[in-house]
Amino acid sequence: MTSRLDRLPLRDDLRGLTPYGAPQAALPVALNVNENTHAVPQDVADDILDSIAFALRDVNRYPDREFTALREGFAEYLGHGLTADQIWAANGSNEVLQHLLQAFGGPGRTAFGFAPTYSMYPLLARATGAAWIAGTREADYTITADAASSQVATADPDVVFLCSPNNPTGTPLSLDVIEAVYAASRGIVVVDEAYVEFAPHGTPSALSLLPGRERLVVSRTMSKAFAFAGARVGYLAADPAVIDALRLVRLPYHLSALTQAAATAALRHSDTMLRMVDDIVAQRDRISATLEALGYLPHESWTNFVLFGGVDDPADTWRRLYDRGILIRDVSIPHHLRVTAGTEDETTAFLDALASIDSEA
Numbered sequence: 448m449t450s451r452l453d454r455l456p457l458r459d460d461l462r463g464l465t466p467y468g469a470p471q472a473a474l475p476v477a478l479n480v481n482e483n484t485h486a487v488p489q490d491v492a493d494d495i496l497d498s499i500a501f502a503l504r505d506v507n508r509y510p511d512r513e514f515t516a517l518r519e520g521f522a523e524y525l526g527h528g529l530t531a532d533q534i535w536a537a538n539g540s541n542e543v544l545q546h547l548l549q550a551f552g553g554p555g556r557t558a559f560g561f562a563p564t565y566s567m568y569p570l571l572a573r574a575t576g577a578a579w580i581a582g583t584r585e586a587d588y589t590i591t592a593d594a595a596s597s598q599v600a601t602a603d604p605d606v607v608f609l610c611s612p613n614n615p616t617g618t619p620l621s622l623d624v625i626e627a628v629y630a631a632s633r634g635i636v637v638v639d640e641a642y643v644e645f646a647p648h649g650t651p652s653a654l655s656l657l658p659g660r661e662r663l664v665v666s667r668t669m670s671k672a673f674a675f676a677g678a679r680v681g682y683l684a685a686d687p688a689v690i691d692a693l694r695l696v697r698l699p700y701h702l703s704a705l706t707q708a709a710a711t712a713a714l715r716h717s718d719t720m721l722r723m724v725d726d727i728v729a730q731r732d733r734i735s736a737t738l739e740a741l742g743y744l745p746h747e748s749w750t751n752f753v754l755f756g757g758v759d760d761p762a763d764t765w766r767r768l769y770d771r772g773i774l775i776r777d778v779s780i781p782h783h784l785r786v787t788a789g790t791e792d793e794t795t796a797f798l799d800a801l802a803s804i805d806s807e808a
């Protein structure tokens with residue numbers, strides 16, 4: 448079939464690519480894109496609304512291009528002695544990663560990640576004209592420092608993505624792997640901590656490795672633990688020189704005044720916004736235990752989702768759950784599916800539906 452796209456003067460390197468496309472269906476139980484399924488608490492929503500209303504009074508003017516208040520808020524939230532000049536933010540961490548690739552990737556360059564990992568890395572890399580190189584993991588999706596550093600040394604990429612913990616597998620990544628990859632590389636090393644708030648309490652962040660490592664970048668998002676996916680706010684911490692590089696590629700005023708106001712207000716309530724994290728972790732562990740009892744093979748997860756193997760026909764199971772009003776994710780790993788930990792009721796609905804499908808089969 449020749450699509451109308453083929454007849455356009457599209458860039459040759461974009462031909463044949465498929466856009467990101469997690470199904471968005473209005474099902475009663477949506478556990479497919481790792482959102483925090485708990486609503487923003489009313490008192491926080493009210494305060495955010497007040498801040499947006501205040502910002503609206505000046506919406507005839509361009510916003511603060513340097514989003515100063517928001518950067519100060521992130522520096523304070525992250526701790527580790529970070530200051531605002533080490534912080535960057537954009538419309539979702541996807542845009543943060545895009546900025547990194549626009550500055551450090553691009554035509555003739557390469558980006559590297561250990562597959563299976565976040566599906567947006569290759570898409571974002573290729574959209575800037577960079578080639579994607581996929582490294583490998585152990586059978587249980589872990590990565591050892593030795594294997595990681597030798598793969599990175601061989602590939603010699605301009606940008607390395609380390610997803611910690613990893614999506615779509617949930618796998619933790621220890622700091623010694625990050626240190627080894629950094630030492631073995633000459634490029635930018637991006638540690639994507641989108642799910643770090645779901646790791647066991649006291650787990651050290653890659654933020655602790657930033658001092659003295661000017662090519663290291665730690666990215667975060669408000670989309671997952673923070674229950675703010677719809678607002679589109681991601682951020683990173685790095686050496687101030689990296690931040691200067693990102694200023695070269697961002698669109699002027701890329702963060703709207705309304706986004707800045709909403710995110711700054713939400714950050715003031717980080718304790719409340721993050722209150723659900725422990726509940727979600729409890730549901731995640733219940734999912735793993737129940738899946739195991741049902742005969743599936745859940746992988747260790749430090750995130751808000753569980754990847755499980757032992758699924759005879761993932762497309763069929765996915766469809767049967769869909770027919771019962773439950774949306775989960777087929778991440779194209781043979782015999783595997785991925786499910787987000789929801790509220791207790793949503794999690795129960797998923798587990799009950801899966802058990803009923805099994806008893807039918």
Ligand SMILES: *Cc1c(COP(=O)(O)O)cnc(C)c1O
Pocket residue numbers: 481538539540541542565610614639641667668669670671676679680681
């Ligand atoms: C969800 C996710 C993100 C966050 O995306 P946003 O653009 O901030 O919503 C980043 N990295 C990984 C690995 C993710 O799973």
